[in-house]
Amino acid sequence: MAATWTFAVARDDLARTTLTEGTTPAVADGEALLRVDRVGLTANNITYAVLGDAMRYWEFFPPAAGGLEQQWGLPPLWGFAEVVESQVPGVEAGQRVYGYLPPAGHLLVRPDRVDATGFRDASVHRAELPSPYNAYRLTTGDPAYRADQEDLLILFRPLFFTSFMLADQVVDNDFYGAQTLLLSSASSKTAYAAAFELHGRGPRLVGLTSPGNVEFTRSLGCYDEVVSYDDLGTLDAVPTAYLDLSGAPATRAALRGHLGDQLVRDVAVGLTNQIPNAAAAEEVFFAPVQMRKRRQDWGRDGLDQRFADAWQRFAKVVTGWIDVRVGSGPADLEQAWQEVLTGRTPPRVGHVVQL
Ligand SMILES: NC(=O)c1ccc[n+]([C@@H]2O[C@H](COP(=O)([O-])OP(=O)(O)OC[C@H]3O[C@@H](n4cnc5c(N)ncnc54)[C@H](OP(=O)(O)O)[C@@H]3O)[C@@H](O)[C@H]2O)c1
Structure with missing residues:
Protein backbone atom coordinates (compact mmCIF):
# COMPACT_ATOMS: atom_id res chain seq x y z
CA MET A 1 0.00 0.00 0.00
CA ALA A 2 1.20 3.48 -0.88
CA ALA A 3 -0.02 6.98 -0.03
CA THR A 4 -2.65 8.49 -2.29
CA TRP A 5 -5.07 11.43 -2.35
CA THR A 6 -8.54 12.40 -3.58
CA PHE A 7 -9.84 15.80 -4.68
CA ALA A 8 -13.60 16.31 -4.50
CA VAL A 9 -16.16 19.09 -4.86
CA ALA A 10 -19.40 19.62 -2.96
CA ARG A 11 -22.20 18.47 -5.27
CA ASP A 12 -24.40 21.39 -4.25
CA ASP A 13 -21.65 24.02 -4.41
CA LEU A 14 -18.97 23.33 -7.00
CA ALA A 15 -16.68 26.03 -5.56
CA ARG A 16 -16.37 24.17 -2.24
CA THR A 17 -13.61 21.58 -2.49
CA THR A 18 -11.75 19.11 -0.33
CA LEU A 19 -8.53 17.16 -0.57
CA THR A 20 -8.17 13.94 1.43
CA GLU A 21 -5.26 11.60 1.93
CA GLY A 22 -5.34 7.84 2.15
CA THR A 23 -3.64 4.68 1.03
CA THR A 24 -3.96 2.72 -2.21
CA PRO A 25 -6.35 -0.25 -2.15
CA ALA A 26 -5.19 -3.85 -2.29
CA VAL A 27 -5.33 -5.25 -5.84
CA ALA A 28 -7.41 -8.43 -6.00
CA ASP A 29 -7.60 -11.05 -8.71
CA GLY A 30 -9.09 -9.51 -11.89
CA GLU A 31 -8.11 -5.97 -10.91
CA ALA A 32 -5.41 -3.48 -11.83
CA LEU A 33 -4.27 -0.29 -10.16
CA LEU A 34 -3.67 2.83 -12.27
CA ARG A 35 -1.66 5.82 -11.10
CA VAL A 36 -3.25 8.97 -12.47
CA ASP A 37 -0.36 10.77 -14.11
CA ARG A 38 -1.35 13.80 -16.20
CA VAL A 39 -4.80 15.32 -16.71
CA GLY A 40 -6.48 18.37 -18.24
CA LEU A 41 -9.21 20.75 -17.11
CA THR A 42 -11.61 22.66 -19.37
CA ALA A 43 -15.22 23.86 -19.14
CA ASN A 44 -16.24 20.35 -20.17
CA ASN A 45 -15.17 18.99 -16.76
CA ILE A 46 -17.31 21.62 -15.06
CA THR A 47 -20.23 20.50 -17.22
CA TYR A 48 -19.74 16.92 -15.99
CA ALA A 49 -20.19 18.28 -12.47
CA VAL A 50 -23.19 20.49 -13.34
CA LEU A 51 -24.85 17.42 -14.90
CA GLY A 52 -23.40 15.07 -12.28
CA ASP A 53 -26.79 13.86 -11.07
CA ALA A 54 -28.84 14.28 -14.27
CA MET A 55 -26.36 12.44 -16.50
CA ARG A 56 -24.89 10.22 -13.77
CA TYR A 57 -21.35 11.59 -14.12
CA TRP A 58 -20.92 11.38 -10.33
CA GLU A 59 -21.29 7.62 -10.53
CA PHE A 60 -18.07 6.92 -12.44
CA PHE A 61 -15.85 7.57 -9.43
CA PRO A 62 -17.76 7.06 -6.18
CA PRO A 63 -16.56 9.30 -3.34
CA ALA A 64 -16.38 6.33 -0.97
CA ALA A 65 -13.20 5.20 -2.76
CA GLY A 66 -11.57 8.32 -1.32
CA GLY A 67 -13.18 7.85 2.09
CA LEU A 68 -15.72 10.61 1.38
CA GLU A 69 -19.46 10.81 1.88
CA GLN A 70 -22.10 11.13 -0.81
CA GLN A 71 -22.39 14.92 -0.66
CA TRP A 72 -18.99 15.04 -2.35
CA GLY A 73 -18.43 14.39 -6.04
CA LEU A 74 -15.31 13.44 -7.98
CA PRO A 75 -15.48 15.38 -11.27
CA PRO A 76 -14.20 13.14 -14.07
CA LEU A 77 -11.08 14.23 -15.94
CA TRP A 78 -9.37 13.05 -19.12
CA GLY A 79 -5.73 12.16 -19.29
CA PHE A 80 -3.00 9.57 -19.00
CA ALA A 81 -2.44 7.00 -16.28
CA GLU A 82 0.12 4.30 -15.71
CA VAL A 83 -0.55 0.72 -14.67
CA VAL A 84 1.33 0.23 -11.40
CA GLU A 85 0.03 -3.20 -10.40
CA SER A 86 -2.08 -5.81 -12.18
CA GLN A 87 -3.72 -9.15 -11.48
CA VAL A 88 -5.01 -9.41 -15.06
CA PRO A 89 -3.20 -11.22 -17.88
CA GLY A 90 -2.31 -8.79 -20.69
CA VAL A 91 -2.42 -5.74 -18.44
CA GLU A 92 1.13 -5.08 -17.31
CA ALA A 93 2.78 -2.70 -14.87
CA GLY A 94 4.39 0.16 -16.81
CA GLN A 95 1.73 0.37 -19.53
CA ARG A 96 0.41 3.85 -20.25
CA VAL A 97 -3.28 4.40 -21.02
CA TYR A 98 -5.53 7.29 -21.99
CA GLY A 99 -8.98 7.51 -20.50
CA TYR A 100 -11.54 8.87 -18.05
CA LEU A 101 -9.91 9.40 -14.67
CA PRO A 102 -10.82 10.59 -11.20
CA PRO A 103 -9.18 13.65 -9.65
CA ALA A 104 -7.19 11.32 -7.43
CA GLY A 105 -3.79 9.71 -7.13
CA HIS A 106 -5.01 6.26 -8.17
CA LEU A 107 -7.87 4.34 -9.77
CA LEU A 108 -8.68 0.68 -9.22
CA VAL A 109 -10.11 -0.93 -12.38
CA ARG A 110 -11.42 -4.33 -13.39
CA PRO A 111 -10.03 -4.75 -16.94
CA ASP A 112 -12.17 -6.64 -19.42
CA ARG A 113 -11.94 -7.17 -23.20
CA VAL A 114 -8.18 -6.77 -22.98
CA ASP A 115 -6.51 -6.53 -26.38
CA ALA A 116 -3.71 -4.67 -28.15
CA THR A 117 -5.69 -1.42 -28.06
CA GLY A 118 -6.32 -1.47 -24.30
CA PHE A 119 -9.20 -2.58 -22.07
CA ARG A 120 -12.54 -1.60 -20.58
CA ASP A 121 -13.24 -1.11 -16.90
CA ALA A 122 -15.92 -3.67 -16.10
CA SER A 123 -16.39 -2.53 -12.48
CA VAL A 124 -20.00 -3.15 -11.49
CA HIS A 125 -20.76 0.48 -10.70
CA ARG A 126 -19.79 1.52 -14.27
CA ALA A 127 -21.67 -1.23 -16.12
CA GLU A 128 -24.78 0.86 -16.84
CA LEU A 129 -22.90 4.07 -17.69
CA PRO A 130 -22.18 5.14 -21.31
CA SER A 131 -19.58 2.71 -22.61
CA PRO A 132 -17.20 5.16 -24.39
CA TYR A 133 -16.23 6.49 -20.96
CA ASN A 134 -15.19 3.04 -19.77
CA ALA A 135 -12.48 2.46 -22.39
CA TYR A 136 -8.78 2.80 -21.56
CA ARG A 137 -6.57 3.04 -24.61
CA LEU A 138 -2.99 1.85 -24.57
CA THR A 139 -0.66 4.42 -26.05
CA THR A 140 0.95 1.61 -28.03
CA GLY A 141 -2.22 0.48 -29.84
CA ASP A 142 -3.67 3.88 -30.69
CA PRO A 143 -3.45 5.39 -34.20
CA ALA A 144 -4.07 8.90 -32.80
CA TYR A 145 -1.24 8.74 -30.21
CA ARG A 146 2.05 10.56 -30.56
CA ALA A 147 4.32 11.01 -27.54
CA ASP A 148 5.08 14.62 -28.46
CA GLN A 149 1.34 15.44 -28.57
CA GLU A 150 0.31 14.13 -25.16
CA ASP A 151 -0.85 17.50 -23.84
CA LEU A 152 -2.94 18.13 -26.95
CA LEU A 153 -4.56 14.70 -26.53
CA ILE A 154 -5.19 15.40 -22.83
CA LEU A 155 -6.95 18.66 -23.58
CA PHE A 156 -8.63 17.98 -26.86
CA ARG A 157 -9.23 14.31 -27.44
CA VAL A 289 -25.09 8.34 -30.20
CA GLN A 290 -23.56 9.44 -33.54
CA MET A 291 -20.51 7.35 -32.66
CA ARG A 292 -22.64 4.21 -32.42
CA LYS A 293 -24.19 5.00 -35.82
CA ARG A 294 -20.79 5.45 -37.47
CA ARG A 295 -19.40 2.32 -35.82
CA GLN A 296 -22.15 0.45 -37.62
CA ASP A 297 -21.56 2.29 -40.92
CA TRP A 298 -17.75 2.29 -40.91
CA GLY A 299 -16.76 -0.40 -38.37
CA ARG A 300 -14.68 0.32 -35.29
CA ASP A 301 -11.38 0.45 -37.21
CA GLY A 302 -12.91 2.64 -39.94
CA LEU A 303 -14.15 5.14 -37.37
CA ASP A 304 -10.81 5.06 -35.48
CA GLN A 305 -8.87 5.70 -38.68
CA ARG A 306 -11.12 8.56 -39.83
CA PHE A 307 -10.87 10.09 -36.39
CA ALA A 308 -7.07 9.70 -36.30
CA ASP A 309 -6.74 11.37 -39.73
CA ALA A 310 -8.99 14.27 -38.73
CA TRP A 311 -7.16 14.57 -35.42
CA GLN A 312 -3.74 14.80 -37.10
CA ARG A 313 -5.03 17.56 -39.43
CA PHE A 314 -6.41 19.47 -36.44
CA ALA A 315 -3.37 18.87 -34.17
CA LYS A 316 -1.09 20.54 -36.73
CA VAL A 317 -3.17 23.71 -36.62
CA VAL A 318 -4.24 23.86 -32.98
CA THR A 319 -0.69 24.08 -31.62
CA GLY A 320 -0.80 27.69 -32.84
CA TRP A 321 -4.12 28.31 -31.05
CA ILE A 322 -3.31 27.16 -27.54
CA ASP A 323 -0.87 27.88 -24.75
CA VAL A 324 -0.67 24.84 -22.50
CA ARG A 325 -0.24 25.85 -18.85
CA VAL A 326 1.21 22.95 -16.86
CA GLY A 327 0.65 22.78 -13.10
CA SER A 328 1.83 20.12 -10.72
CA GLY A 329 0.18 18.21 -7.90
CA PRO A 330 -3.30 18.29 -6.32
CA ALA A 331 -2.96 21.92 -5.15
CA ASP A 332 -2.55 23.12 -8.75
CA LEU A 333 -5.46 20.90 -9.79
CA GLU A 334 -7.64 22.64 -7.20
CA GLN A 335 -6.48 26.04 -8.44
CA ALA A 336 -7.19 25.15 -12.07
CA TRP A 337 -10.65 23.89 -11.03
CA GLN A 338 -11.49 27.25 -9.39
CA GLU A 339 -10.17 29.20 -12.39
CA VAL A 340 -12.12 27.23 -14.96
CA LEU A 341 -15.25 27.17 -12.78
CA THR A 342 -15.31 30.95 -12.54
CA GLY A 343 -14.55 31.45 -16.24
CA ARG A 344 -11.23 33.19 -15.55
CA THR A 345 -9.21 31.05 -17.98
CA PRO A 346 -8.51 32.92 -21.23
CA PRO A 347 -9.61 30.89 -24.28
CA ARG A 348 -6.01 30.59 -25.46
CA VAL A 349 -4.98 28.78 -22.23
CA GLY A 350 -5.32 25.04 -21.65
CA HIS A 351 -4.76 23.69 -18.12
CA VAL A 352 -2.78 20.47 -17.79
CA VAL A 353 -1.73 19.11 -14.40
CA GLN A 354 1.11 16.68 -13.78
CA LEU A 355 0.16 14.70 -10.68
N1 LIG B 1 -22.51 17.05 -25.88
C1 LIG B 1 -21.31 16.52 -25.79
O1 LIG B 1 -21.14 15.33 -26.06
C2 LIG B 1 -20.14 17.38 -25.37
C3 LIG B 1 -18.84 16.88 -25.49
C4 LIG B 1 -17.75 17.73 -25.21
C5 LIG B 1 -17.98 19.02 -24.74
N2 LIG B 1 -19.25 19.45 -24.58
C6 LIG B 1 -19.51 20.79 -24.00
O2 LIG B 1 -18.99 21.87 -24.73
C7 LIG B 1 -18.77 22.98 -23.82
C8 LIG B 1 -17.40 23.58 -24.08
O3 LIG B 1 -16.42 22.77 -23.47
P1 LIG B 1 -14.84 23.02 -23.68
O4 LIG B 1 -14.16 22.10 -22.74
O5 LIG B 1 -14.55 22.98 -25.14
O6 LIG B 1 -14.72 24.52 -23.12
P2 LIG B 1 -13.49 25.52 -22.99
O7 LIG B 1 -12.58 25.44 -24.14
O8 LIG B 1 -12.91 25.42 -21.63
O9 LIG B 1 -14.38 26.85 -23.12
C9 LIG B 1 -13.99 28.08 -22.69
C10 LIG B 1 -15.05 29.09 -23.12
O10 LIG B 1 -16.32 28.80 -22.52
C11 LIG B 1 -16.97 30.02 -22.09
N3 LIG B 1 -16.95 29.97 -20.62
C12 LIG B 1 -16.08 29.30 -19.86
N4 LIG B 1 -16.35 29.42 -18.55
C13 LIG B 1 -17.45 30.17 -18.47
C14 LIG B 1 -18.23 30.64 -17.37
N5 LIG B 1 -17.92 30.33 -16.10
N6 LIG B 1 -19.29 31.41 -17.68
C15 LIG B 1 -19.59 31.70 -18.95
N7 LIG B 1 -18.89 31.26 -20.03
C16 LIG B 1 -17.83 30.52 -19.78
C17 LIG B 1 -16.14 31.14 -22.70
O11 LIG B 1 -16.55 31.22 -24.07
P3 LIG B 1 -17.44 32.38 -24.77
O12 LIG B 1 -16.93 33.68 -24.25
O13 LIG B 1 -17.11 32.18 -26.22
O14 LIG B 1 -18.86 32.08 -24.44
C18 LIG B 1 -14.75 30.50 -22.67
O15 LIG B 1 -13.84 31.13 -23.56
C19 LIG B 1 -18.93 22.41 -22.40
O16 LIG B 1 -20.19 22.74 -21.85
C20 LIG B 1 -18.82 20.93 -22.66
O17 LIG B 1 -19.44 20.13 -21.67
C21 LIG B 1 -20.32 18.66 -24.89
Missing part, protein backbone atom coordinates in the same frame (compact mmCIF):
# COMPACT_ATOMS: atom_id res chain seq x y z
CA PRO A 158 -12.77 14.00 -26.03
CA LEU A 159 -13.65 17.50 -27.19
CA PHE A 160 -12.36 16.99 -30.69
CA PHE A 161 -14.13 13.66 -30.83
CA THR A 162 -17.36 15.49 -30.00
CA SER A 163 -16.61 18.18 -32.57
CA PHE A 164 -15.79 15.55 -35.19
CA MET A 165 -19.01 13.62 -34.49
CA LEU A 166 -21.08 16.81 -34.29
CA ALA A 167 -19.74 18.02 -37.64
CA ASP A 168 -20.38 14.58 -39.07
CA GLN A 169 -23.97 14.60 -37.82
CA VAL A 170 -24.59 18.08 -39.25
CA VAL A 171 -23.22 17.02 -42.65
CA ASP A 172 -25.10 13.71 -42.42
CA ASN A 173 -28.33 15.75 -42.07
CA ASP A 174 -27.61 18.07 -45.02
CA PHE A 175 -26.83 20.91 -42.61
CA TYR A 176 -30.50 20.83 -41.53
CA GLY A 177 -31.20 22.94 -44.62
CA ALA A 178 -29.48 25.92 -42.99
CA GLN A 179 -27.54 28.67 -44.78
CA THR A 180 -25.84 29.63 -41.53
CA LEU A 181 -24.47 27.46 -38.75
CA LEU A 182 -24.31 29.53 -35.60
CA LEU A 183 -22.16 28.33 -32.68
CA SER A 184 -22.26 29.90 -29.21
CA SER A 185 -19.25 29.89 -26.87
CA ALA A 186 -17.40 30.01 -30.17
CA SER A 187 -14.12 30.53 -28.32
CA SER A 188 -14.44 27.12 -26.62
CA LYS A 189 -12.29 24.26 -27.81
CA THR A 190 -15.27 22.09 -28.69
CA ALA A 191 -16.88 24.88 -30.74
CA TYR A 192 -13.82 25.97 -32.67
CA ALA A 193 -12.83 22.38 -33.41
CA ALA A 194 -16.33 21.79 -34.84
CA ALA A 195 -15.97 24.99 -36.87
CA PHE A 196 -12.60 23.75 -38.11
CA GLU A 197 -14.26 20.53 -39.28
CA LEU A 198 -17.22 22.31 -40.91
CA HIS A 199 -15.42 25.28 -42.45
CA GLY A 200 -15.84 25.56 -46.19
CA ARG A 201 -18.20 22.57 -46.45
CA GLY A 202 -21.36 24.54 -47.26
CA PRO A 203 -23.12 26.90 -44.89
CA ARG A 204 -21.65 30.10 -43.54
CA LEU A 205 -20.10 29.60 -40.10
CA VAL A 206 -20.81 32.26 -37.53
CA GLY A 207 -19.38 32.28 -34.01
CA LEU A 208 -21.07 33.97 -31.05
CA THR A 209 -18.81 34.83 -28.15
CA SER A 210 -18.24 37.23 -25.24
CA PRO A 211 -17.03 40.71 -26.19
CA GLY A 212 -13.63 40.00 -24.64
CA ASN A 213 -13.17 36.82 -26.70
CA VAL A 214 -14.14 38.21 -30.12
CA GLU A 215 -10.59 39.03 -31.13
CA PHE A 216 -9.21 35.61 -30.16
CA THR A 217 -12.06 33.82 -31.92
CA ARG A 218 -11.61 35.86 -35.10
CA SER A 219 -7.88 35.17 -35.07
CA LEU A 220 -8.53 31.43 -35.47
CA GLY A 221 -9.87 31.89 -39.00
CA CYS A 222 -12.26 28.94 -38.75
CA TYR A 223 -15.42 31.09 -38.62
CA ASP A 224 -16.62 33.23 -41.53
CA GLU A 225 -17.85 35.79 -39.04
CA VAL A 226 -17.58 36.34 -35.28
CA VAL A 227 -20.21 38.36 -33.43
CA SER A 228 -20.41 39.23 -29.74
CA TYR A 229 -23.49 38.16 -27.75
CA ASP A 230 -24.45 41.82 -27.45
CA ASP A 231 -24.58 42.23 -31.24
CA LEU A 232 -26.63 39.21 -32.24
CA GLY A 233 -29.33 41.53 -33.54
CA THR A 234 -27.01 42.21 -36.51
CA LEU A 235 -27.16 38.57 -37.70
CA ASP A 236 -28.73 38.01 -41.15
CA ALA A 237 -32.21 36.54 -40.81
CA VAL A 238 -31.57 33.52 -43.05
CA PRO A 239 -32.25 29.83 -42.31
CA THR A 240 -29.98 29.19 -39.34
CA ALA A 241 -29.06 26.12 -37.31
CA TYR A 242 -27.97 26.96 -33.77
CA LEU A 243 -25.37 24.74 -32.13
CA ASP A 244 -25.51 25.91 -28.53
CA LEU A 245 -22.41 25.40 -26.41
CA SER A 246 -23.10 28.21 -23.94
CA GLY A 247 -26.52 27.11 -22.72
CA ALA A 248 -27.29 30.76 -21.96
CA PRO A 249 -31.09 31.22 -21.77
CA ALA A 250 -30.84 34.93 -22.65
CA THR A 251 -28.92 34.20 -25.85
CA ARG A 252 -31.45 31.56 -26.92
CA ALA A 253 -34.36 33.90 -26.20
CA ALA A 254 -32.73 36.77 -28.12
CA LEU A 255 -32.02 34.50 -31.08
CA ARG A 256 -35.58 33.21 -31.19
CA GLY A 257 -36.81 36.78 -31.08
CA HIS A 258 -34.47 37.93 -33.83
CA LEU A 259 -34.59 34.95 -36.21
CA GLY A 260 -38.16 33.73 -35.64
CA ASP A 261 -38.97 30.83 -37.97
CA GLN A 262 -35.61 31.24 -39.70
CA LEU A 263 -34.16 29.39 -36.72
CA VAL A 264 -34.53 25.99 -38.38
CA ARG A 265 -32.69 23.88 -35.80
CA ASP A 266 -31.70 24.37 -32.19
CA VAL A 267 -29.27 21.83 -30.75
CA ALA A 268 -27.95 21.81 -27.17
CA VAL A 269 -24.29 20.74 -27.27
CA GLY A 270 -22.75 22.27 -24.17
CA LEU A 271 -23.43 24.58 -21.25
CA THR A 272 -20.39 26.70 -20.46
CA ASN A 273 -22.75 29.01 -18.53
CA GLN A 274 -23.46 26.12 -16.15
CA ILE A 275 -27.23 26.30 -16.70
CA PRO A 276 -28.67 23.06 -18.12
CA ASN A 277 -30.13 23.81 -21.58
CA ALA A 278 -31.46 20.43 -22.70
CA ALA A 279 -35.11 21.18 -21.98
CA ALA A 280 -35.05 24.56 -23.72
CA ALA A 281 -33.43 23.35 -26.95
CA GLU A 282 -35.10 21.25 -29.63
CA GLU A 283 -32.63 18.40 -29.23
CA VAL A 284 -29.51 17.41 -27.32
CA PHE A 285 -26.31 16.33 -29.00
CA PHE A 286 -24.58 13.43 -27.29
CA ALA A 287 -21.47 12.24 -29.14
CA PRO A 288 -21.80 8.52 -28.23
